[in-house]
Amino acid sequence: MLSRFLSLFIVAGLAIAMAAGADLGEGTKAEELNVPAIVMFFLFVSGTLGITYWASKRTKSAKDFYTAGGGITGTQNGTAIAGDYMSAASFLGITGMVYLKGYDGLIFSIGFLVGWPVILFMISEQLRNLGKYTFADVTAYRLKQKQVRILAALGSIAVVILYLIAQMVGAGKLIEILFGLDYEIAVVLVGALMIAYVAFGGMLATTWVQIIKAVLLLVGTTFMSIMVMSEVGFSFDVLFTKATEIHSKGIEIMSPGGLVSDPISAISLGIALMFGTAGLPHILMRFFTVADAKEARKSVFVATGLIGYFYVLTFIMGFGAIVLVLGDPTGQYLAADGVTLKGMNNMAAVWLAHAVGGDYFLGFISAVAFATILAVVSGLTLAGASAISHDLYANAFATGKVDEKKEMNVSKMATVGIGIAAIFFGIAFEEQNIAFVVALAFTIAASANFPVLFMSIFWKKLTTRGAVIGGYIGLVSALVLVILGPVVWTSILGNAEPIVPYKFPAVFSVPLAFIAIWFFSVTDKSDDAKRCIEEFDAQDIRCQTGIGADGAVDH
Amino acid sequence: MTKEQVLEIKNNPNYQKLVNTRSKFAWTLTVVILVVYYAFILLIAFSPETLGAKISPDAMMTVGIPVGIAIIVFSFALTGIYVRRANNEFDGLLNNLKNDVEKGMK
Numbered sequence: 169m170l171s172r173f174l175s176l177f178i179v180a181g182l183a184i185a186m187a188a189g190a191d192l193g194e195g196t197k198a199e200e201l202n203v204p205a206i207v208m209f210f211l212f213v214s215g216t217l218g219i220t221y222w223a224s225k226r227t228k229s230a231k232d233f234y235t236a237g238g239g240i241t242g243t244q245n246g247t248a249i250a251g252d253y254m255s256a257a258s259f260l261g262i263t264g265m266v267y268l269k270g271y272d273g274l275i276f277s278i279g280f281l282v283g284w285p286v287i288l289f290m291i292s293e294q295l296r297n298l299g300k301y302t303f304a305d306v307t308a309y310r311l312k313q314k315q316v317r318i319l320a321a322l323g324s325i326a327v328v329i330l331y332l333i334a335q336m337v338g339a340g341k342l343i344e345i346l347f348g349l350d351y352e353i354a355v356v357l358v359g360a361l362m363i364a365y366v367a368f369g370g371m372l373a374t375t376w377v378q379i380i381k382a383v384l385l386l387v388g389t390t391f392m393s394i395m396v397m398s399e400v401g402f403s404f405d406v407l408f409t410k411a412t413e414i415h416s417k418g419i420e421i422m423s424p425g426g427l428v429s430d431p432i433s434a435i436s437l438g439i440a441l442m443f444g445t446a447g448l449p450h451i452l453m454r455f456f457t458v459a460d461a462k463e464a465r466k467s468v469f470v471a472t473g474l475i476g477y478f479y480v481l482t483f484i485m486g487f488g489a490i491v492l493v494l495g496d497p498t499g500q501y502l503a504a505d506g507v508t509l510k511g512m513n514n515m516a517a518v519w520l521a522h523a524v525g526g527d528y529f530l531g532f533i534s535a536v537a538f539a540t541i542l543a544v545v546s547g548l549t550l551a552g553a554s555a556i557s558h559d560l561y562a563n564a565f566a567t568g569k570v571d572e573k574k575e576m577n578v579s580k581m582a583t584v585g586i587g588i589a590a591i592f593f594g595i596a597f598e599e600q601n602i603a604f605v606v607a608l609a610f611t612i613a614a615s616a617n618f619p620v621l622f623m624s625i626f627w628k629k630l631t632t633r634g635a636v637i638g639g640y641i642g643l644v645s646a647l648v649l650v651i652l653g654p655v656v657w658t659s660i661l662g663n664a665e666p667i668v669p670y671k672f673p674a675v676f677s678v679p680l681a682f683i684a685i686w687f688f689s690v691t692d693k694s695d696d697a698k699r700c701i702e703e704f705d706a707q708d709i710r711c712q713t714g715i716g717a718d719g720a721v722d723h
Numbered sequence: 724m725t726k727e728q729v730l731e732i733k734n735n736p737n738y739q740k741l742v743n744t745r746s747k748f749a750w751t752l753t754v755v756i757l758v759v760y761y762a763f764i765l766l767i768a769f770s771p772e773t774l775g776a777k778i779s780p781d782a783m784m785t786v787g788i789p790v791g792i793a794i795i796v797f798s799f800a801l802t803g804i805y806v807r808r809a810n811n812e813f814d815g816l817l818n819n820l821k822n823d824v825e826k827g828m829k
Contacts, residue, residue, distance in 0.1 A: 271774075274791045275767060282760045282794070285801045289749040408783035422785045423775020424767045431768035438764050462814065465806050472802045476795040483792075706724045709732050712742050713817055715824065716724060 204531025205346055212384075212539050213361065216377045223369035223376065230572040233370035233579060234301040234554055235456040240375055242463035246470025248375045249454050251382030253280070253445075253475050255544045256338050256537055257606065259385065260514040262479070266486020267494075267516035270411075270421025273486055277479035279438055283445035284475065288468040291446050293461035294625045297714040298707065302551075303452040303617070304559045307624045310703040312632040312696060316620075317564040319639045321555040323616040324449035326643070328552035329589070330609035331450075332545060336594030338514075339541040345511040346518065346534040352595055358542060359591035365546045366553065367583045371457055374546045381543040384536045386474065388521070389481045392533075395524035396488030411487045414495040416507075421490075436675035440610045443678060447613030447621065450551035461714050482517075489516035492523040545590065553582040607671055608650045615642035615677035623685050625711060628704040631697035634689025642681030649673030728824075735823055741816040748808065752801055763794060 227233050240248070258280070266273030299305035304320035336355055343354035365373050400406040412419050445451065455464045493501045493509065493516060501509055501519040509515050521533035557579035562570045597605075620639045623630045650656060652667040689697070710716050732738050766773055774787030 271785070271787055271791075274788070278760070278763065278791055278794050281798055282756055285756045285798050285805075286753055288802050288805055289753045404788075405783045412783065422783065423787060424771040431765065434764045434768040435761070438760065442760070462810070465809055469802045469806045472799050476799045479795060480792060705733060706729050709724065709729060709738075712745075713732075713738070713820060715732075715821065 202347055202531060202534060204528045205534035206531075208531050208535035209347070209538055212380075212535055216373075216380065216539075216542075217364065219376050219380075220365050220369035220373040223373035227368075227370040227372055230301070230558075230576050230579075232372065233576050234453075234550075234558065236370070236372040236375055238457060238459055240457040242458055242466030243470050244375070244379060245454055245458050245463065245467040247382050247474065248378040248457075249451060249467055249471035250474035250478070251378035251385075251540075251543055252451055252454070252547050253471070254382060254385055254478050254540065255335065256342065256541045257334065258478070259389070259482070259537065259540060260338075260342070260517055262482045263485045263489065263517040263520075264512075264514040266483055267489045268513050269425055270415070270417070270487070270490075271423055272425050274479075274483050275424065276441075277482065279441035280445070281472070281476055281479060283442040284468060284472040286442060287446050288465060288472070290622070291452075291625070292455055292464045292468050293714075294711050295452060295455045296458065296461045296464040297711050297717045298625070299456055301453070301456055301558045302554050303449060303621055304555070304563075307620050307635065308563070309624065310700050310707050311624065311630070311635055313567065314564045315632060315636045317559040319620070319636055319643075320617070321559040321564070323447075323612060323620075323639065323643060324555035324559070325552055327447070327449060327609050327613050327617070328548050328555070328586070329593070330605050330612070331448075332548050332552075332586070332590045333593045333597050334605045334609070335541055335545050335548070336590050337597050339538070339545070340594055340598065341512070342534075342537055342541070345515065346537070351598060355591055355594040358545060359587045359594070361542055362546045362549050362590075363584055363587035365542070366550045366587075367580045371453075371550060374543075374550050375454075375457060377539075377546060378543045381536065381539040382474070385540060386478065388529075388533050388536050389478065389485065389517075391529075392488070392517075392520060392524055393481045393484040396484055396492065396520070399488070399492060399524075407484075407487050407491065410495065411490040415490050432675060433670055433672070436670050436672045439678055440607070440614050440672040440674035442614075443618045443674070444610030444614040447617030448609075449555065449613075449617070450547040452621075453551050453554065454547075460717070485517055485520055488524075489520040493519045496523060549583055549586050549590070552586045553579045556582040556586075607655060608646070611646040611650055611672060611674050611677060612643060614674045615646040615681050616640075619678065619681040619685055623682070627689075628708075629689055629701055630685065630704075631689045631692040631694070631700045633692045633694070633697065634685045634687070637688040638681050638683075638685030641684040642677055645677040645680050646673065649677055728827075731827060732820070732824060735820060737816055737820040737823060741813060741820060744816075745809075745813050749805070752805055756798060756801055759794060759797065763790070 226237075229237075231237055262273050262277055265276060295303065295306055298309055302320070302324070304317050304324075307320050308316040336358060339358045340351045340355045343349050343357075344351050347354070349357075365377055396407070400410065408422060412421060415421050417425075455467070458464050458467060499506065501523070503510050509519060511518070518530065518533060518537065522530040525532075557575050561578045562575045616639050619642055620635050623638075624635060649668050649670075650673060653673060654666040654669065654671055657663050657666045657668075774785065774790060776786050778784050778786055778789070
């Protein structure tokens with residue numbers, strides 16, 4: 169079946185290349201067919217499809233499919249986690265933000281990074297010791313399976329779909345500019361490839377695609393940063409001086425600007441970024457791919473180091489883009505208005521690649537950017553499919569009546585379903601502002617997934633009722649507050665004043681979820697509540713020690 | 724796990740030592756990173772000019788840049804400190820405990 173898919177893909181690829189070639193005469197310079205990029209992209213795709221083929225031979229059981237058999241090492245997993253986190257939104261978005269606003273870009277990077285130590289100290293080993301395939305294994309450990317699984321699955325699917333929309337729209341736009349392909353073709357191509365990686369290769373293929381891409385991205389961005397620094401004689405003062413001379417905001421780019429204007433917004437952003445990370449299902453799932461808690465903790469150490477290093481590079485690249493792209497004497501990277509960049513301001517990193525390395529390096533970075541999107545959407549799709557097959561199908565609705573084979577088949581069908589939904593949404597949302605989608609995904613992860621997960625690990629008196637009501641309150645309040653906030657209420661619905669003035673309402677919705685979990689647990693006097701509390705000690709021992717944990721490598 | 728086993732492990736001195744020292748350590752480090760991060764965020768919110776000040780009169784570098792980079796490096800260092808102590812100390816306690824448990828089962 170896979171070989172049939174491969175040949176189909178090659179035919180489709182040729183057709184696309186020819187279609188793109190036909191556009192060559194009409195396109196402007198930026199949209200010209202980018203031959204080096206397409207060659208590198210095909211190399212990447214054939215390599216990763218080869219890996220998928222190899223992985224498909226090794227993916228036999230549900231454990232293989234969901235967690236690569238638990239045989240990923242800590243270093244490999246840390247690199248894959250870093251890969252999940254260094255999405256196109258980070259690479260292009262943060263470099264673009266530094267390019268546009270200077271110092272403010274660094275504030276975002278720091279917010280994204282500081283969640284990681286907290287995950288290490290509070291979540292990663294606990295998760296590994298208690299869970300099997302999804303984080304709902306942990307939240308449903310001693311609570312009533314059905315209700316808690318449904319809540320966790322809804323939270324996971326919501327985050328996955330929102331994140332997928334953001335990635336798909338970004339991918340379509342990027343490919344349109346870089347490869348000269350139509351937006352719809354680009355979205356379908358991404359969707360088809362991610363279905364192939366996940367459905368055939370499961371977690372093993374998804375992890376290796378992510379690792380390869382992370383390494384390519386780190387090599388590429390390191391090269392760009394070195395080239396930028398060599399341009400300014402390896403002096404940050406020269407880099408900053410030149411940048412302030414060229415940038416229209418001048419000296420303002422060196423200090424915090426309007427991005428985080430009031431204390432409540434600042435703290436709310438911090439909460440959403442910090443605790444949102446600890447509630448992202450595709451990240452949490454990676455902790456089940458390693459053998460034990462020791463490897464889980466090593467993963468976070470490696471991931472934090474790589475992500476931190478990458479963020480320092482985005483800062484250098486953003487300033488480098490001001491000097492070398494905006495300051496390019498020929499103005500070749502600017503749109504007709506002479507102010508904005510060709511494509512969009514998120515293209516700063518891509519044009520910087522051309523400025524420091526010419527056409528071939530531009531091709532390399534374009535292919536890496538595309539690979540980044542592919543790898544991230546694959547991880548997301550797998551997380552969404554697991555929520556459907558493992559949480560909803562196997563454990564919430566068909567308890568005890570499912571064999572592994574059936575569960576895996578459901579997971580593969582769910583993968584195809586999510587892939588098609590992502591293609592559909594990607595096309596439907598083409599013209600939408602996707603910033604709110606990411607804000608919403610992080611806010612839901614922080615408000616619905618994280619509080620229940622955290623309390624189920626640490627709080628003895630948590631009951632099913634408390635977890636379920638608190639989780640839904642977090643989910644709904646996150647949704648409502650984002651809709652009433654500036655991004656949806658004002659920008660999208662066109663109202664004058666937002667009812668809630670904060671883009672990230674996590675400062676309200678996260679405490680609300682915690683309070684609701686507490687209140688509906690302590691007032692719960694049912695027999696089930698007594699049972700949940702009694703079973704905490706056994707859970708805690710496994711959580712603390714890993715004794716009895718599902719786990720060690722079995723091949 | 725039976726109720727007797729749960730009780731036995733809970734009363735094991737190795738278990739108590741492991742849980743107490745590790746929880747205390749993990750919470751301390753969590754509080755440290757939260758304090759550092761929110762101090763930074765509050766500085767941005769209430770006194771952005773502190774971070775925007777030049778590090779010396781003739782330099783272009785502002786205070787905020789080394790501070791920001793330092794927070795990134797500090798986050799990574801904290802994860803390193805935790806992993807080191809966990810590998811050297813906590814895993815040893817855990818192995819002792821596991822030996823005790825195995826003996827108890829025989």
